[in-house]
Amino acid sequence: MAAISREEVAHLARLSRLAVTEEELDTFAGQLDVILQAVAQVGEVAAADIPPTSHSVPLTNVLREDVVVPGLTPQEALSGAPDVAEQRFRVPRILDEDVAS
Amino acid sequence: MSDLTRMTATEIAGLVAGGETSAVEVTRAHLDRIAAVDDRVHAFLHVDSEGALAAAREVDDRRAAGEELGPLAGVPVAVKDVLTTKGVPTTVGSRILEGWRPPYDSTIVQRLRAAGTVMLGKTNMDEFAMGSSTEYSAYGPSHNPWDLARIPGGSGGGSAAALAAYEAPLAIGSDTGGSIRQPGAVTGTVGAKPTYGGTSRYGLVAFSSSLDTPGPCARTVLDAALLHQVIGGHDPRDSTSIPQPVPDVVAAARLGATGDLTGVRLGIVSELVGEGAEPGVMAAFRESVDALAKLGAEIVEVSCPNFRYALPAYYLIAPSECSSNLARFDGVRFGLRVGDDGNRSLEEVMSLTREAGFGPEVKRRIMLGTYALSSGYYEAYYGQAQKVRTLITRDFTAAFDRVDALISPTTPFVAFPIGSRTSDPYQMYLADLYTIPTNLYGGPGISVPCGLSEGLPVGLQIMAPTMADDRMYRVAAALESAVGTFTPPAL
Numbered sequence: 250m251a252a253i254s255r256e257e258v259a260h261l262a263r264l265s266r267l268a269v270t271e272e273e274l275d276t277f278a279g280q281l282d283v284i285l286q287a288v289a290q291v292g293e294v295a296a297a298d299i300p301p302t303s304h305s306v307p308l309t310n311v312l313r314e315d316v317v318v319p320g321l322t323p324q325e326a327l328s329g330a331p332d333v334a335e336q337r338f339r340v341p342r343i344l345d346e347d348v349a350s
Numbered sequence: 351m352s353d354l355t356r357m358t359a360t361e362i363a364g365l366v367a368g369g370e371t372s373a374v375e376v377t378r379a380h381l382d383r384i385a386a387v388d389d390r391v392h393a394f395l396h397v398d399s400e401g402a403l404a405a406a407r408e409v410d411d412r413r414a415a416g417e418e419l420g421p422l423a424g425v426p427v428a429v430k431d432v433l434t435t436k437g438v439p440t441t442v443g444s445r446i447l448e449g450w451r452p453p454y455d456s457t458i459v460q461r462l463r464a465a466g467t468v469m470l471g472k473t474n475m476d477e478f479a480m481g482s483s484t485e486y487s488a489y490g491p492s493h494n495p496w497d498l499a500r501i502p503g504g505s506g507g508g509s510a511a512a513l514a515a516y517e518a519p520l521a522i523g524s525d526t527g528g529s530i531r532q533p534g535a536v537t538g539t540v541g542a543k544p545t546y547g548g549t550s551r552y553g554l555v556a557f558s559s560s561l562d563t564p565g566p567c568a569r570t571v572l573d574a575a576l577l578h579q580v581i582g583g584h585d586p587r588d589s590t591s592i593p594q595p596v597p598d599v600v601a602a603a604r605l606g607a608t609g610d611l612t613g614v615r616l617g618i619v620s621e622l623v624g625e626g627a628e629p630g631v632m633a634a635f636r637e638s639v640d641a642l643a644k645l646g647a648e649i650v651e652v653s654c655p656n657f658r659y660a661l662p663a664y665y666l667i668a669p670s671e672c673s674s675n676l677a678r679f680d681g682v683r684f685g686l687r688v689g690d691d692g693n694r695s696l697e698e699v700m701s702l703t704r705e706a707g708f709g710p711e712v713k714r715r716i717m718l719g720t721y722a723l724s725s726g727y728y729e730a731y732y733g734q735a736q737k738v739r740t741l742i743t744r745d746f747t748a749a750f751d752r753v754d755a756l757i758s759p760t761t762p763f764v765a766f767p768i769g770s771r772t773s774d775p776y777q778m779y780l781a782d783l784y785t786i787p788t789n790l791y792g793g794p795g796i797s798v799p800c801g802l803s804e805g806l807p808v809g810l811q812i813m814a815p816t817m818a819d820d821r822m823y824r825v826a827a828a829l830e831s832a833v834g835t836f837t838p839p840a841l
Contacts, residue, residue, distance in 0.1 A: 253721070261717040264724070265673065266680075268701040269713070277714060283776050284718060288662040291734045294741065301736030302743060304560045304590070305792025305816070306547040311589040325453035331687035338682050341696045 252285040253278065354379040355516040359425045359573040362519060366409070366424035373406035373413075373424030377468050380426045384470065384517045387841050392492045393502075393512035395431050396439045397471035402426065405468045412466070421576055421600075423466030428518035430509050431472040432479055433564065434553040435459050438469075442555045443477040443487040443505075446707030447685045456553020457585045458522060458564050465580045470518055473508030477709045478676065479529055479557045481505050482781035485772050486711040493768070494537060496806055496838045500765040503533030503781075509567045510537040514838055520577050521567040526558050527664055528761070528785025530565050531797035535760035535809025538799045538836040540574045540826070541567045543785075545817050546792035547592035549578075550585035558671040559590075561664075561789045570835060571798060571827040575603035578819070594817060602820035606827025611645040614825065617652035617753035622784045627762040630803025635759045638800040638810050641832040642757075642825070652753060654745035659738045660787040665779060666722045666735035667790070673719030676712070679704060714775060739790045746791045750815045755825055758784050760797040760809035784811060794819040798826040799836045807836055 255278040262269045262277075269277065323336050332339040354362065354376050365371045381399050388394055409424045434440050434452035436459075441447045455463070462469060476486040484492045484507035494502040495514040502511040506523035510533035513521055523530035525543035534541025542565050549564045556562060566577035582596035618639065624632065643649050681687040681703035682696075689702035708716070722731035749756055761781055771777045788795040793816045800810035810829060814821040 257721075258717065261720050262713075263701075265713075265716045265720045266677075266697065266701045266704050267708070267713055267716065268698075268705040273710075273713075276710075277717065280714060280775050281718060281721075283774075284665065284714070284779075285721070287776055288665045288731070288735075290662040291659055291666065291738050292730060294656070294659055294734070294738050296734060296737035296741065299737040299740050301733060302739040302790075303736060305743070305790075306590050306592060308547075308590060308592075313586050321453050328453050329450050329684035331681060331685070332690070340682055341690050341692075341694055341699045343696045 251282050252289065253282050355383045357519065358570050359422060359519040359568060359576060362425050363422050366413070367419055369413070373409040373468060374403060376424055377402050377406040377426055380470055380518060387515050388517060390493060390498055390841065391495060391511050391515045391517070392490060393428070393473055393508045393515060393517055394471045395441060395443070395474050395489055395508070398438050398469060401438065402468050402470050405463070409466045409468070420465045420580070422580055425467050425520055426470045426518050427462055427467045428470050428473045428509055428512040428521040429459060430475055430506050430521070430523050432475060432524050432555050433458055433522065434555070435469070435472065438472065440472065443475040443489065444707065444709070444712070445488045445686065446679050450685055454553065457550035457587060458581045459553065461581050467520070467580070473506070473512055473521060475508055476505035477712050478555070479505040479524055479526055480672070480711050480715055482528070482532055482778050483771065484508060485768060486709055488709055491768055494765045495841060496538065496765065500767055501536070503536040503765065505529040506533045506567065510534055510539050510541065513537065513539045513567060513569050515841060519569065520573060522564060522581070523567045524554055524562060524564045525789065526561045526668060527789050528782035530567060531785050531795055531809070531811060532761045532781055534567060534797040536765040536807060538807030538838065539567060539569055540571055540796065540798055542574050542578060542796040543788065543794060544578060544582060544819055545592065545794045547590050548596065548794070548817065548819060549582050550588045550591055552585055552587040556675040558668040559675060560671060561668060571823060571830050572603045572607065575599040575823050592817065597817060597820040599820050599823045602823040603827040606824035607831050609645055609828055609831040611642060611647035611825065611828050614647045615753040616642060616647050616649050616825065617749055617756045618649065619657065619756050619758050620651055620653045621655065621657040622758035626780065626783060627759055628764065628803065631759050631763060631808050634801030634803055634808035635810060638829060638833060639757070642829060645828050645832060650753060652749045652756065654749055654787070656738065656741040656745050657787045660742055660790055661779065661783055663735040663738040663742070664786045664790060665718070666731050667739065669715040669719035670722045670732050671719070673716045673723065676716055679707065711775065742787055743791045746793060755821050756813040758811050760784060760811040764803050764806040764808060788813050792816055794822055796822045796826050798829055800829060800833055802836065
């Protein structure tokens with residue numbers, strides 16, 4: 250049985266903000282199925298009582314000294330942006346037309 | 351003067367410091383070599399001739415002014431395109447950052463500049479460091495100088511190929527699942543993954559933040575150690591940076607080069623030998639183990655039973671972190687924007703931009719990670735993988751109670767032909783079968799050339815406890831003193 254369906258892959262693509270093509274969906278569905286069946290092996294390990302490791306360095310709440318250090322100028326920070334207006338990042342509309350009106 | 355491009359970094363630095371050559375002369379020799387061979391090797395995505403010559407002139411001026419220079423001053427270095435370089439293009443091998451010139455230097459690059467090394471340019475890599483061959487680079491693969499029809503490993507194949515093609519004596523890589531060590535193994539060069547947190551991630555474009563580790567690549571163990579010393583150490587701008595000094599890896603490499611391993615206990619990891627490895631790889635590995643024993647090392651076999659789950663755990667943890675990290679590529683702050691016609695919404699533009707800007711492997715991993723983190727699957731996949739990570743760490747700590755360091759082949763197979771594994775993504779993942787456990791644990795690992803199989807290089811991996819990077823350098827240098835270095839056929 251397949252671990253993941255083509256419809257599920259389409260849903261994942263939407264969640265991932267990837268406008269994939271129909272052709273890509275066919276390819277990815279097969280490939281992700283092979284990969285998921287392989288990685289599902291982690292389920293064989295009896296680990297109910299084992300604490301999870303998110304990170305190998307046991308450091309918490311690392312804060313720097315509260316002193317002023319030079320940062321990027323607005324011009325530098327905006328230098329790689331695809332679109333800039335009034336010293337800000339310009340974005341496409343974020344609301345639907347009918348909602349905005 | 352004999353060919354400067356054939357020399358080690360140590361030799362070059364000595365000649366520059368002694369005034370027998372200049373940093374400019376050394377830099378010109380390497381830029382000439384790049385011009386002569388890189389159309390065939392394709393190690394570089396960007397060559398910064400002007401910047402390199404300016405940096406070299408500065409070193410020469412400082413020397414002329416009587417300044418004390420560091421141990422690598424005047425030595426050229428190639429930098430993997432995953433690290434930001436102020437004003438110099440940084441693409442991460444991806445179309446989504448094509449043409450981006452970062453407004454700041456990564457910590458590693460800052461330290462390279464401060465040490466007087468000369469950055470030649472940026473090296474090719476699998477897109478966002480996801481891959482084992484450089485075939486997933488959006489700008490075309492690099493070629494292995496041992497056989498141009500074969501892969502130079504990945505993701506840092508460009509850095510390794512630059513070393514093997516004598517385009518640079520030193521290079522920087524980054525290792526999330528083996529991306530420094532596996533390219534080192536298949537190109538006959540040295541690649542070291544430092545302890546996680548031992549080298550700064552500031553300015554390293556993030557793939558999997560709990561695993562990503564920048565590190566040194568070179569043609570000799572001592573050169574790698576010198577580079578490690580220059581780039582390593584605490585960085586307040588990386589919150590996971592370990593606030594301790596770098597272990598004395600240079601002294602350890604010099605000690606190892608004496609060829610005496612008396613009193614050193616090495617463990618062969620049972621789970622990382624045999625299964626899946628090519629016979630030629632195993633033969634070279636076994637011969638090297640005999641060589642290590644002759645140097646006085648005590649060899650025992652050690653079992654790490656949970657290592658067999660390292661690859662599946664890694665391919666849940668790394669894609670999960672990647673799906674989160676790569677959300678920043680939204681077509682707003684840097685890089686590509688596609689489909690902004692004045693009518694489309696931000697979300698539509700974002701989806702079109704990411705579709706056009708990311709290649710197939712990056713898309714697969716983003717979707718895989720999104721799946722593993724989604725409600726309903728989180729516990730069974732991501733949560734379970736994190737528990738397996740704990741068990742793998744316990745295997746390492748139990749093993750290091752018995753032995754000083756662990757050894758294995760670096761990768762199960764020698765450099766494979768370009769195009770032979772791209773249609774089956776999981777086959778590509780197997781290249782990192784032996785390197786991944788170390789990343790999950792966080793300790794250091796190094797690949798050192800140990801022999802040839804059918805005329806292609808084989809690497810031996812040495813793994814040490816967290817913050818005992820010096821130990822692996824000692825063993826690596828000792829092995830190098832016994833088996834020598836390996837030179838590819840002339841290009």
